[in-house]
Amino acid sequence: MVAENSSESTCSCCHSEELYRPVSCRIESIEVLTPAEKLFRLVREDGKAFGHRPGQFVQVSLMGIGESPISVSSSPTRGDYLELGVRSAGVLTGEMHLLEPGATIGVRGAFGTAFDTDAMKGRDLLLISGGCGLAPMRALIQHVEDCRDDYGKVTVLYGAKSPEDMLYKDELAAWQQSEKLACQVTVDNIATGTCWDGNVGLITTLIPPLEIDPARTTAVIVGPPIMYRFVIAELKKKDLKDQDIVVSLERYMKCGVGKCGHCTIDHLYCCTDGPVFTLDQVASLKDAI
Ligand SMILES: Cc1cc2nc3c(=O)[nH]c(=O)nc-3n(C[C@H](O)[C@H](O)[C@H](O)COP(=O)(O)OP(=O)(O)OC[C@H]3O[C@@H](n4cnc5c(N)ncnc54)[C@H](O)[C@@H]3O)c2cc1C
Numbered sequence: 295m296v297a298e299n300s301s302e303s304t305c306s307c308c309h310s311e312e313l314y315r316p317v318s319c320r321i322e323s324i325e326v327l328t329p330a331e332k333l334f335r336l337v338r339e340d341g342k343a344f345g346h347r348p349g350q351f352v353q354v355s356l357m358g359i360g361e362s363p364i365s366v367s368s369s370p371t372r373g374d375y376l377e378l379g380v381r382s383a384g385v386l387t388g389e390m391h392l393l394e395p396g397a398t399i400g401v402r403g404a405f406g407t408a409f410d411t412d413a414m415k416g417r418d419l420l421l422i423s424g425g426c427g428l429a430p431m432r433a434l435i436q437h438v439e440d441c442r443d444d445y446g447k448v449t450v451l452y453g454a455k456s457p458e459d460m461l462y463k464d465e466l467a468a469w470q471q472s473e474k475l476a477c478q479v480t481v482d483n484i485a486t487g488t489c490w491d492g493n494v495g496l497i498t499t500l501i502p503p504l505e506i507d508p509a510r511t512t513a514v515i516v517g518p519p520i521m522y523r524f525v526i527a528e529l530k531k532k533d534l535k536d537q538d539i540v541v542s543l544e545r546y547m548k549c550g551v552g553k554c555g556h557c558t559i560d561h562l563y564c565c566t567d568g569p570v571f572t573l574d575q576v577a578s579l580k581d582a583i
């Protein structure tokens with residue numbers, strides 16, 4: 295299985311001027327996810343669809359400040375809006391957190407490879423995310439929920455540092471109750487006095503008890519860099535092959551469209567060859583994982 299390449303899509307960003315020129319978008323709503331993260335719902339001011347697919351990212355811009363790459367956190371099966379889960383990490387994302395609904399911001403994209411939801415059809419899915427990695431994974435989970443008959447057994451695993459750091463708490467609770475998928479959540483630590491009756495331990499502890507048929511399972515991993523090596527090691531113990539392990543990688547980006555060379559992973563550009571890769575594409579590349 296390979297990551298789906300955006301160059302074959304009919305998305306709006308294929309019109310070359312939209313590769314470079316931000317489209318004006320209105321913030322329809324803002325939801326506080328954690329003390330550091332907010333969910334922004336955007337619509338294009340020209341009323342057009344974004345043409346995005348789960349796994350892709352957009353370049354968000356604020357006039358006079360700059361641009362940042364942010365993963366798309368909503369599936370197009372939910373509507374033509376775009377949802378972005380943004381952590382206040384620096385200048386641009388900090389300014390974004392000060393905005394109110396009704397404000398306008400610029401968006402280029404969606405860019406990059408998507409999760410190949412066609413190649414996943416008929417297969418069991420093991421969707422593993424940690425921390426902010428749930429942002430792009432949420433778009434894939436929404437897609438799978440909306441096209442549920444296309445897929446086999448679906449298992450979602452999510453790990454956060456603490457209960458306070460968990461993103462999309464309401465949706466995680468709903469997925470844990472859902473008949474459409476199995477969902478397990480774990481936290482690394484709980485502070486004294488915190489109310490938490492779920493799992494405590496690293497996300498890797500959730501994998502050994504799972505019953506996985508390696509011949510029909512595709513695993514998808516999105517999370518902080520440290521997580522990949524250990525999760526992949528657990529999946530290898532379950533005999534999953536590199537081509538059936540999908541990863542989404544982050545690199546420092548500028549242009550987002552394969553021109554500036556800031557995002558290279560060996561001979562690959564993270565922004566156009568990725569961010570979604572199968573493990574067999576990157577396993578042998580130095581520093582990829
Ligand atoms: C493909 C992709 C998808 C992303 N998706 C999301 C998302 O869904 N939600 C989210 O909150 N963030 C996401 N990020 C990270 C986000 O782009 C950075 O946090 C953001 O650019 C910081 O911009 P800033 O102006 O607020 O911070 P700055 O003031 O520019 O920098 C703050 C700090 O963050 C570091 N930094 C900036 N960009 C990156 C980067 N790409 N990787 C690592 N460190 C960086 C800087 O070096 C600095 O130390 C994504 C990054 C990539 C490449």
Ligand code: FES
Nearest residue numbers: 548550554555565
């Ligand atoms: S960000 Fe410019 S080439 Fe990838």
